[in-house]
Amino acid sequence: MTARSPETIPDIPLHAALAYALLGYRVFPLGPKSKIPATPRGYHNATTDHDLIRKWWAENPRYGIGIDCYDSEVVGIDVDPRHGGLETLARLEAELGPLPESVRVCTGSDGLHVYLNRPEGLTKARGSLGPGVDIKLNGYLVAPPSVHPDTGRRYQWTRPPNTNQTADLPPAWLAAILPATTTKKAPTITGRRTSGVSSRYGLKALEDECAALHGTCEGGRNNRLNQAAFSLVQLVEGGELDESEAHASLLDAALASGLGDRESAKTIASGFKDGRGFPRRAPEQTGRPPAPSGSIPDQDPTPDAPQNWEDGLAYKTMQGGGQVLAKTAGNLALLLANQREWKGALAFDELAYRATWTAEPPPCPGRGLRIPSGHLEEAHCTYVRHWFRLHYGIDFGQQDTLSAVNLAAQTGRYHPVQDYLYGLQWDGIERVSSWLSIYMGAAEQTPIGQWWLISAVARALRPGCQVDHVLILEGKQGSGKSSALRIMAGDWYQGKLGDISDKDGVQSLLGSWIVEIGELDAFKGKEATRIKDFLSQQVDRYRPSFGKWRVDRPRGCVFSGTTNDATYLHDPSGARRFWPVLTGKFNLYGLERDRDQLWAEAVHLFRQGTAWYPITEEEHGYLAEQAEDRLAQDPWEEKLIVYLASHFDEEFTSRELLTDALDVTIDHQTRYDSMRLGSLLRRLGWKRFRSLTGRDKRVYVYRRPE
Known part of the structure; x- marks a missing residue:
C-alpha cells in the first residue's frame, strides 16, 4: 500500500483515524469501549474522507476505530490467546513457515493482529485456521487507541504502519486461507466427506448461516447466533461439517455483526450443547430437470429449512415436460431475500415505513444504470427487473417487482432512531434539566425541556405512546430556533408539517422524529378541536x-x-398542549457537540421511568400560567366584560350574550360564534350548566363565577 505517511500515530481517536486515512486505511467509528460499529452499515461505511471522519468523531470524541480490511487491501491475522490462539499460531508457523515482519497490534486482551497485504484477486477466505486464529478479509479490525470492552485496556501498535512496511502474504499462508474447493459431483451424489473435513453441503450451510447472522437487525443477533449454532452442530454430528471450522466462522460472523466475543462464545457453546444428539446429513438431490430459460443458475445443494429456501420456489411445467421458474412476485421475493448476490441488500425502515437499500445490490453489466441506494423508488424496480432478465431470462412485471421488493425487505426490519439511541453511552454529566438555558438561552429554568426530550425518546423506543404536546420556541427571527431543532433531530428532522386536515399531514410525518411547525403555520385557520x-x-x-x-x-x-409572536394561542381549553419557552442567545456549536450526550441522558431517564409530562398541581399550574400569557386578545373580550359588569343576572344563554352583548343578530349567529363566546367566558371564570331556573332544561347557560 502506498500513501502519505504521518510522522507518528496519535493516541487521540480522531487524530489517529485521520492518520490511518492518510495511510490509505478506510476507517469507521466503533461505539466507545465497544466493538460494535457506530454507523448504520458498519464497515460498509468506512472511508478515507477527512471531512466525514471529523464529523463522526465530533459526534463522540470517545468513539473507537475500525479498519475495513478488504477495501484497505489488508488481510488480518487475528490471534486470540483466550481461545488457544497462541498454540494454534505456533503450530501454523511450524507447518507454513513464520509470518513475516509486518504491521502488528497488541489487542486489549493481549491478543495479536498482523496486517498483511491482500493479494490481487483474493475475494474470499476461510474464516479461521484453527482455534483462536481468525482470518479477517471481508470484515474489520479494531485499531488503536480503541479500548477493549472486556478488559478496559487500549489496543496498541507494536509495529505501527507509519514506520513499518506491510508485508506480503506468504504463498503457503495464502494457500492455507483459500476456501476449500471440490470437484463438481453428479446430481445424485452428496459429496459428503468425513474425518473432520467439511463437505460442500456443510460449507454452504455454514456460509448461509453466517450471512443470515450478518443480515439480522440489532436486538435479534444473539438469538439468531444461538439458532445457527444449534443447526450447524447437527451437521457436525452428521459428518458434514468440521466443528472447529463451524465454531471459528460463527464467532467471526458474530464479531463482525457487532456482538461481543465473550457473549458470542457463550451463545455458540449453548447452541452446540442443545443441538447435539440430532445428527443431520445432506439430502440426496432430486435432479430437477434444467431448462434453457427461466431456470435457476447452477447452485450448490442447500440444507434443510431454514437454509433450503429453494423448496419454496414455484415452477411451471413446459409442454416437453421440463420445468422453468414461474414468473411470480413470490418467487422474486424469495430470490431477493436469499440469493447470494441480493441477500442483505434490502431492509424495511420502520420509521420511514419504506423498503430501503442497506447494502449495494449486484451491478448490471455495462454503463448507464445507476446502482440503487437509499429508500426504494419506482425506478429501482426497473433496475431489479433488468438484472433478473439478464441473469434468469425472466422479465418480472413492474407491479410484481414492487410487491416482491417490499416483501423481501420485511426480512430485515430496523428502526434507525432506535439503533441510534441504543448505541449511545451517557458520560454521567447531567445536562437535560437545564439544556434549554444552556444551549438556547432560556432565561427561566423550566421542566419543559426535560419533559420534551424524554417524550422524544419515548416516541422512538415505544412508538404510539401518549405524547400530545408541542414545544414552542419563541424568539427573534433568524436567532437559531430551526437550526437547533435540526441539530437535535439529525437526519430525522422534518421542517414542514402538511395539512393536518387530510392524509398529507400524516404522510409528512413518515421518516421524521422531530417535526417543526414553523410560525405555527399548520395550525392557522384550524379549529381548536381539530388541532387537539x-x-x-x-x-x-x-x-x-x-x-x-x-x-x-x-x-x-x-x-x-x-414563532416570533408574543400572543399566538386562541383557545384556553387546548392551551395545555402548548409548552412555550422564551429563548435568547443560542449556542449551536455547544448543542451540536453535546447532542449525543443529551439524548443518552434522556434515554437513561426514560429507562428509569422518569415522567415526560406534568403530574403535580404545581406543574399543571405552571403550564396554565405560561399559556395564559400567550393567549391572543379577542376583540369581543372587552365588550363582553363591559356588558357583564353592568348586567347582574346570574346566568345567560349563548344566544342572549351574542345578541345583547356582542350585537350579533340571531340570523347571523353560527356554531363558531358560540364556541368563540364559550372560550371567552371560560377564560373569565364562567361555567356552563343545564338551566335549573324555570327555563327549558335542555338549554345550556353560563353561570357567573362565585
Whole structure:
C-alpha cells in the first residue's frame, strides 16, 4: 500500500483515524469501549474522507476505530490467546513457515493482529485456521487507541504502519486461507466427506448461516447466533461439517455483526450443547430437470429449512415436460431475500415505513444504470427487473417487482432512531434539566425541556405512546430556533408539517422524529378541536397515495413550533398542549457537540421511568400560567366584560350574550360564534350548566363565577 505517511500515530481517536486515512486505511467509528460499529452499515461505511471522519468523531470524541480490511487491501491475522490462539499460531508457523515482519497490534486482551497485504484477486477466505486464529478479509479490525470492552485496556501498535512496511502474504499462508474447493459431483451424489473435513453441503450451510447472522437487525443477533449454532452442530454430528471450522466462522460472523466475543462464545457453546444428539446429513438431490430459460443458475445443494429456501420456489411445467421458474412476485421475493448476490441488500425502515437499500445490490453489466441506494423508488424496480432478465431470462412485471421488493425487505426490519439511541453511552454529566438555558438561552429554568426530550425518546423506543404536546420556541427571527431543532433531530428532522386536515399531514410525518411547525403555520385557520385531535393521535391512519389498503402506523415523532409572536394561542381549553419557552442567545456549536450526550441522558431517564409530562398541581399550574400569557386578545373580550359588569343576572344563554352583548343578530349567529363566546367566558371564570331556573332544561347557560 502506498500513501502519505504521518510522522507518528496519535493516541487521540480522531487524530489517529485521520492518520490511518492518510495511510490509505478506510476507517469507521466503533461505539466507545465497544466493538460494535457506530454507523448504520458498519464497515460498509468506512472511508478515507477527512471531512466525514471529523464529523463522526465530533459526534463522540470517545468513539473507537475500525479498519475495513478488504477495501484497505489488508488481510488480518487475528490471534486470540483466550481461545488457544497462541498454540494454534505456533503450530501454523511450524507447518507454513513464520509470518513475516509486518504491521502488528497488541489487542486489549493481549491478543495479536498482523496486517498483511491482500493479494490481487483474493475475494474470499476461510474464516479461521484453527482455534483462536481468525482470518479477517471481508470484515474489520479494531485499531488503536480503541479500548477493549472486556478488559478496559487500549489496543496498541507494536509495529505501527507509519514506520513499518506491510508485508506480503506468504504463498503457503495464502494457500492455507483459500476456501476449500471440490470437484463438481453428479446430481445424485452428496459429496459428503468425513474425518473432520467439511463437505460442500456443510460449507454452504455454514456460509448461509453466517450471512443470515450478518443480515439480522440489532436486538435479534444473539438469538439468531444461538439458532445457527444449534443447526450447524447437527451437521457436525452428521459428518458434514468440521466443528472447529463451524465454531471459528460463527464467532467471526458474530464479531463482525457487532456482538461481543465473550457473549458470542457463550451463545455458540449453548447452541452446540442443545443441538447435539440430532445428527443431520445432506439430502440426496432430486435432479430437477434444467431448462434453457427461466431456470435457476447452477447452485450448490442447500440444507434443510431454514437454509433450503429453494423448496419454496414455484415452477411451471413446459409442454416437453421440463420445468422453468414461474414468473411470480413470490418467487422474486424469495430470490431477493436469499440469493447470494441480493441477500442483505434490502431492509424495511420502520420509521420511514419504506423498503430501503442497506447494502449495494449486484451491478448490471455495462454503463448507464445507476446502482440503487437509499429508500426504494419506482425506478429501482426497473433496475431489479433488468438484472433478473439478464441473469434468469425472466422479465418480472413492474407491479410484481414492487410487491416482491417490499416483501423481501420485511426480512430485515430496523428502526434507525432506535439503533441510534441504543448505541449511545451517557458520560454521567447531567445536562437535560437545564439544556434549554444552556444551549438556547432560556432565561427561566423550566421542566419543559426535560419533559420534551424524554417524550422524544419515548416516541422512538415505544412508538404510539401518549405524547400530545408541542414545544414552542419563541424568539427573534433568524436567532437559531430551526437550526437547533435540526441539530437535535439529525437526519430525522422534518421542517414542514402538511395539512393536518387530510392524509398529507400524516404522510409528512413518515421518516421524521422531530417535526417543526414553523410560525405555527399548520395550525392557522384550524379549529381548536381539530388541532387537539391531531396532537392526541397515537396511531396515524391513512391510505397511501396510489395505495389500496389503509395503513395503521404507531406515531413515532414529536412536535416543536417556532414563532416570533408574543400572543399566538386562541383557545384556553387546548392551551395545555402548548409548552412555550422564551429563548435568547443560542449556542449551536455547544448543542451540536453535546447532542449525543443529551439524548443518552434522556434515554437513561426514560429507562428509569422518569415522567415526560406534568403530574403535580404545581406543574399543571405552571403550564396554565405560561399559556395564559400567550393567549391572543379577542376583540369581543372587552365588550363582553363591559356588558357583564353592568348586567347582574346570574346566568345567560349563548344566544342572549351574542345578541345583547356582542350585537350579533340571531340570523347571523353560527356554531363558531358560540364556541368563540364559550372560550371567552371560560377564560373569565364562567361555567356552563343545564338551566335549573324555570327555563327549558335542555338549554345550556353560563353561570357567573362565585
